[in-house]
Amino acid sequence: MNAPTHAAHLAPVVNARPVPQVFIDALKARFGNNCSTALVIREQHGRDESAFAPVPPPSAVIFAECTQDVADAVKLASEYKVPVIPFGVGSSLEGHLLAVQGGISIDLTRMNKxxxxxxxxxxxxxxxxxxxxxxxxxxxxxxxxxxxxxxxxxxxxxxxxxxxxxxxxxxxxxxxxxxxxxxxxxxxxxxxxxxxxxxxxxxxxxxxxxxxxxxxxxxxxxxxxxxxxxLPEAISAAICSFPSIEKAVQTVIQVIQLGVPIARVELIDHNTVRMVNAYAKLGLREEPMLLMEFHGSPAGVKEQAETVQEIASDHGGNAFEWATTPEERTRLWTARHNAYFAALQSRPGCRAISTDTCVPISKLADCLLDSVTETEASGLPYFLVGHVGDGNFHFGYLIDPEIPSEREIAEDLNHKLVSRALRLGGTCTGEHGIGLHKMDFLVTEAGVGAVNMMRTLKQALDPHNIMNPGKIFH
Known part of the structure; x- marks a missing residue:
């Protein structure tokens, strides 16, 4: 596999198209106060949770309140061949919202019925x-x-x-x-x-x-x-600590291969547990941990939980803690949901470059453990969480944005991880999408022919290339 050029990942290539003033005037005439050109509003809509360096924001933001608002904005954009970037809450992680070719942002948050x-x-x-x-x-x-x-x-x-x-x-x-x-x-x-x-x-x-x-x-x-x-008649949640990541992963593989209908099974490594303890004052054992949830009838949930506990015990799992009330379950899941913010707080001023590979469950241990070894050897701070029940996991490399060498190390680790996942029959992105960050990986994963077919579809449906241009493929 040829390595993608890292330069494309370090800073987005900006090739903004001119946005005619007559177009902006037409937007203001149609949308009035629902069209904003204020810099602070444009900057808010020109970034997401990715680690990319800032780029110039969109030229205007339209706050759509109905389908016709969206249609009218897009018609005007099509007439003037101006790019359009849909905006939700800005939580995407792969640069989806960056206006690399300029244009306008259509904010859809008021369409909330x-x-x-x-x-x-x-x-x-x-x-x-x-x-x-x-x-x-x-x-x-x-x-x-x-x-x-x-x-x-x-x-x-x-x-x-x-x-x-x-x-x-x-x-x-x-x-x-x-x-x-x-x-x-x-x-x-x-x-x-x-x-x-x-x-x-x-x-x-x-x-x-x-x-x-x-x-x-x-x-x-x-x-x-x-x-x-x-809604399930009964819900039970549990956490279980393990002596190693390998033992935790082996437990998950066996649970899935036995067909236990577990609803959630999340992995948190010892680094992440330590960060969450500091962030949320939880006092969890600072060892690799599985967070699990079982849905069904009371008898079914009891049977699932007993089966999983037996499997986990065979692999060294200990310190089981069960929760059946909503309040107890929320407390247990706080560790998982706070992982990202806890990690960022562990290194003030850092940014997280997040990986998103997913592999067949039988290959999870091979992919995950080799990647842990590489990341530990790099010396770069990181956290690790995963929806490991379906073979999906995330490293978060914590980099100082002012130190280019750290970003290079993170991108190199990400490349090695994706390459490993693809060799094992997996994908470069299980859920975050391609955006700007994974365009080269998409070609490696899908092949030139498949990506060219995607381009053909894009050209047929969007001949002026105004819909979020510069994302998914070059």
Missing amino acids: VLSINAEDLTVTVQPGVTRKQLNEEIKSTGLFFPIDPGADATLGGMSATRASGTNAVRYGTMRENVLALEVVTASGEIIRTGTRAKKSSAGYDLTRLFVGSEGTLGVMTEVTVRLFP
């Missing part, structure tokens, strides 16, 4: 600015819930755009499996619908799956219909 709840069919239709926590709060009286949990309180539009997953994916799947239908504004400003609320369809090309994971490069999602699931 739950449009229809079809409890009998286990579906709900929402606007793209609805966040996962908001959705679950609004549907809790139905006895249903939306299980996709990427950690951040992301919008469903953003989660659909990046094909997000998270801690529950081992049991409930990712956004790919759970988005049934979309309303989309295309690059010409046309409003189309894809999919239906039916559980299956053989009608034509699967346009819903085409847009899910397209990272804003094909259109702007303005409605999303997703699956819901019955």
